[in-house]
Amino acid sequence: xxxxxxxxxxxxxxxxxxxxxxxxxxxxxxxxxxxxxxxxxxxxxxxxxxxxxxxxxxxxxxxxxxxxxxxxxxxxxxxxxxxxxxxxxxxxxxxxxxxxxxxxxxxxxxxxxxxxxxxxxxxxxxxxxxxxxxxxxxxxxxxxxxxxxxxxxxxxxxxxxxxxxxxxxxxxxxxxxxxxxxxxxxxxxxxxxxxxxxxxxxxxxxxxxxxxxxxxxxxxxxxxxxxxxxxxxxxxxxxxxxxxxxxxxxxxxxxxxxxxxxxxxxxxxxxxxxxxxxxxxxxxxxxxxxxxxxxxxxxxxxxxxxxxxxxxxxxxxxxxxxxxxxxxxxxxxxxxxxxxxxxxxxxxxxxxxxxxxxxxxxxxxxxxxxxxxxxxxxxxxxxxxxxxxxxxxxxxxxxxxxx
Amino acid sequence: xxxxxxxxxxxxxxxxxxxxxxxxxxxxxxxxxxxxxxxxxxxxxxxxxxxxxxxxxxxxxxxxxxxxxxxxxxxxxxxxxxxxxxxxxxxxxxxxxxxxxxxxxxxxxxxxxxxxxxxxxxxxxxxxxxxxxxxxxxxxxxxxxxxxxxxxxxxxxxxxxxxxxxxxxxxxxxxxxxxxxxxxxxxxxxxxxxxxxxxxxxxxxxxxxxxxxxxxxxxxxxxxxxxxxxxxxxxxxxxxxxxxxxxxxxxxxxxxxxxxxxxxxxxxxxxxxxxxxxxxxxxxxxxxxxxxxxxxxxxxxxxxxxxxxxxxxxxxxxxxxxxxxxxxxxxxxxxxxxxxxxxxxxxxxxxxxxxxxxxxxxxxxxxxxxxxxxxxxxxxxxxxxxxxxxxxxxxxxxxxxxxxxx
Numbered sequence: 146x147x148x149x150x151x152x153x154x155x156x157x158x159x160x161x162x163x164x165x166x167x168x169x170x171x172x173x174x175x176x177x178x179x180x181x182x183x184x185x186x187x188x189x190x191x192x193x194x195x196x197x198x199x200x201x202x203x204x205x206x207x208x209x210x211x212x213x214x215x216x217x218x219x220x221x222x223x224x225x226x227x228x229x230x231x232x233x234x235x236x237x238x239x240x241x242x243x244x245x246x247x248x249x250x251x252x253x254x255x256x257x258x259x260x261x262x263x264x265x266x267x268x269x270x271x272x273x274x275x276x277x278x279x280x281x282x283x284x285x286x287x288x289x290x291x292x293x294x295x296x297x298x299x300x301x302x303x304x305x306x307x308x309x310x311x312x313x314x315x316x317x318x319x320x321x322x323x324x325x326x327x328x329x330x331x332x333x334x335x336x337x338x339x340x341x342x343x344x345x346x347x348x349x350x351x352x353x354x355x356x357x358x359x360x361x362x363x364x365x366x367x368x369x370x371x372x373x374x375x376x377x378x379x380x381x382x383x384x385x386x387x388x389x390x391x392x393x394x395x396x397x398x399x400x401x402x403x404x405x406x407x408x409x410x411x412x413x414x415x416x417x418x419x420x421x422x423x424x425x426x427x428x429x430x431x432x433x434x435x436x437x438x439x440x441x442x443x444x445x446x447x448x449x450x451x452x453x454x455x456x457x458x459x460x461x462x463x464x465x466x467x468x469x470x471x472x473x474x475x476x477x478x479x480x481x482x483x484x485x486x487x488x489x490x491x492x493x494x495x496x497x498x499x500x501x502x503x504x505x506x507x508x509x510x511x512x513x514x515x516x517x518x519x520x521x522x523x524x525x526x527x528x529x530x531x532x533x534x535x536x537x538x539x540x541x542x543x544x545x546x547x548x
Numbered sequence: 549x550x551x552x553x554x555x556x557x558x559x560x561x562x563x564x565x566x567x568x569x570x571x572x573x574x575x576x577x578x579x580x581x582x583x584x585x586x587x588x589x590x591x592x593x594x595x596x597x598x599x600x601x602x603x604x605x606x607x608x609x610x611x612x613x614x615x616x617x618x619x620x621x622x623x624x625x626x627x628x629x630x631x632x633x634x635x636x637x638x639x640x641x642x643x644x645x646x647x648x649x650x651x652x653x654x655x656x657x658x659x660x661x662x663x664x665x666x667x668x669x670x671x672x673x674x675x676x677x678x679x680x681x682x683x684x685x686x687x688x689x690x691x692x693x694x695x696x697x698x699x700x701x702x703x704x705x706x707x708x709x710x711x712x713x714x715x716x717x718x719x720x721x722x723x724x725x726x727x728x729x730x731x732x733x734x735x736x737x738x739x740x741x742x743x744x745x746x747x748x749x750x751x752x753x754x755x756x757x758x759x760x761x762x763x764x765x766x767x768x769x770x771x772x773x774x775x776x777x778x779x780x781x782x783x784x785x786x787x788x789x790x791x792x793x794x795x796x797x798x799x800x801x802x803x804x805x806x807x808x809x810x811x812x813x814x815x816x817x818x819x820x821x822x823x824x825x826x827x828x829x830x831x832x833x834x835x836x837x838x839x840x841x842x843x844x845x846x847x848x849x850x851x852x853x854x855x856x857x858x859x860x861x862x863x864x865x866x867x868x869x870x871x872x873x874x875x876x877x878x879x880x881x882x883x884x885x886x887x888x889x890x891x892x893x894x895x896x897x898x899x900x901x902x903x904x905x906x907x908x909x910x911x912x913x914x915x916x917x918x919x920x921x922x923x924x925x926x927x928x929x930x931x932x933x934x935x936x937x938x939x940x941x942x943x944x945x946x947x948x949x950x951x952x953x954x
Contacts (some may be wrong), residue, residue: 167827171828176818178819217655250648251658254618257646257658257715258658259743260658315651321651355893418570422831429839433839491805493805495806
C-alpha cells in the first residue's frame, strides 16, 4: 500500500511539470544564493578572528592588572618568563609568547607618525601564529636593529624595505630615548591597530632600549582552544588580568553576533517566502484534484493514506529543490572557498579597514542541515491548509460536481 | 482589456492577494534597506568631513606622497589671494601640521600638532563645538594647546598643566617649547582624539618658522555638491603644476571605496530576497495562468491577438503592483523620513567600532525621493518580468488546443 502511495505521490509531483520545475528552481536558486552569502560573511569574520588571534591576542592574553587602562612601562608582568614556562606546562596550552610594547613617535627624514613598538621573539611568534605568513615585502629578520613595519604605517611614512627610521619614546627612567632601526619587512596582519601603527623589533633589543628587566613583559599571549584553560589561568594568576579573545575584542564579538542575527533573519525571510511559494503550488495542485480525492475516498481509501500521499508529494518537491540547491550551493561555496571574491581593485581601502583584498568563503555542514530542516518544515506545513479542505470533503458531492 | 484585467484581479483573489502582499513586502524591504545603507554611509562621511577634512584641500605636489618640509606650500598668501576671487568658497584656512613628542614629567606621547587659525576653524571644522573642557583657542592664545581628550588621558594632564613639545621646525631645525593646556576636545573619532592637538598659528608659526608656509590650505564650500566644479575652477585659477587641489572624494578615497564595497555586499544580500520574491510572484502568476488556459483559448478564438493577451497580463500585474506600491511607498518613505530626522541610536556602537572611524551612536536613514523612486521602479520591473514566462507558456498552446485543455 505504502509503495503504491509513494508511486502515486512521485507521479503526481510531476503531473504539472512546469509548475513543479519552477518551485524546484526557486528553492535551488534561493538556497544556493543564501548559502554563498552566509559562507562569504562567515568567512570574512572567521578570517578576521584567525588573523587577530595569530598576530596579537591569541585565544587568551594576560596583562598586569593596570596595564590595559594605563599603557605604561610601570605596569609590566613581573617574572613573565617564569609564568610563560608555567603556562607551557599546562594542559591545553599550545603556544605561548611574551611581548613588550611601548608607544612613541616613528620618524623618517621627511615624515613622522605615532607608532607602537612591539618587542617579539620571532621564533616563538612563528610557532604561535605563523608570523611569516603576514609578510608582504622583504624578509622576516630582526637582526642588527632590523624592524618589521605594519603595512599602513609604512604607507603613512612612505618607507620601504631598507629604509631607516627612528623611534622615540620615554624609557623606564622617564628620559626621552631614540633608536635607529632598519626596515627589513612590511607585514599585513589585517589587524587594524597593528597594521596602522606597529613596528616589530627584537624583544631583547626593546628591553635594552627601554631599560626594562628582560624577565618582564606587557603581554603573555596563549594559543589553546581548551575551554578549561581560561578558567585554570584565571585561578592560577588571580593577581593578573586574564582575558579571553572575545573579551579583548568586543568588536569582533559584536560582529559575530550581528552576523548570526543577519544570517538568521535572511534565513527566516527566504524560507518564509519559499514556504509561500510551495504553499501556492501545493494548494492549487490539491484543489485541482479534489474530484480525484473524492473518488479515492468513495472507493474506500482512508483519509490518512490521502494525507500521506499529499505530504509525500510536497516532500518530493522540497527534497528535489533542496538537492538541486545543495549541489548548486556546494559548487558556489567550493569556488568561493578556493578562489574567493577578488576585490583587488579596492585593496588599499580594504587594507586600511583591516580586510584582505580577496575574501574567501567558509563551508559549514550546518548550512546544509539547517536548510534541509527548514525546507522540509516548509514542505510539510505548506499542505496543512489544503489538507483540512480535503478532510471536510463530502465524497458524493465532490464526484457529482462538474469539473 | 483593462476592465477585463480588473475583473480577473477580483475573481482570482488568492493570487491577487499573494502578489500584492509580496510586492508590498518587497517594496518596503527594498526602500528601507537602501535608505538605511545610504543613510549610515552618508552619516559616516559627513561626520568625518565635519570634524577636520575639508571639502577641498590644496597641497604642494608630492606633499601627500613623499612629505617633508621641502613640500610645504611656500607662499600661502599668493594662493589665498586667488581663492578670495572664487565666490563658491565660504571659508579657507592654511594649516601647518607637524608630528612631535608631547611630554610631561612622567609620560610622553606622539602627537600631530597643527597650527590653525582659530577664528576661521570655527567655520571650517567642528573643532570648537567639540570642546569639552576649558576654552577653544583664539588668535591671542599664545602657547595654549587645544588637546584631544584621549591624548590628554594618555599624558595624565589637566587644564592649566604644562606639557613639553619636541619636534622639528619647517626649516629642519630642532623645535621645542612648553605649551599650556587650555582646552580639551572630543570629536568622537578615537584616532583623532588620541593623537591630535592644536596651537594658534600666530604663535606656532614663530616656533616652527612657518610664516606664510603651510602643509595645505583647507576650504569649505557654500555647497559641497559643487566640489568638483569648484575644484576645476581652483586648478585653472592657480595654474601651477607644483600645486594640487583635491576634493574630499580623493582625500577620503579609502572611506568612499569601503562604502562602495559595503554597498555592493548590501545589494547582493538584497538581491537574494528579490530573487526569491520574484520567483514566488512568477509561480503565482504561472499557476494562475495555467488554470486559465481554457479561458485564454476562448479569448484567442473570439479574435483577441497575442498582443491583447500580453496586455491583459500586463494590466493585471500593473494594477496589482500599483496597488501594492501605492500602499507601501508612502509608509516606507515616512519611516525613512522619520528615522532621517530621528536616527536610530545604538548605545556603544561608536565605541565598539572606533577603529573603523565610526564617531556616532546614531544611525540615520537616508530620505531621498529619487532613490525611493528608482527602488519602486526596480520592483515594477521585476513584477513585469515575472509575467514573461507565464505569457510564453500560454502562447505555447494553439487557441483550439487551449479551449480543450483540462
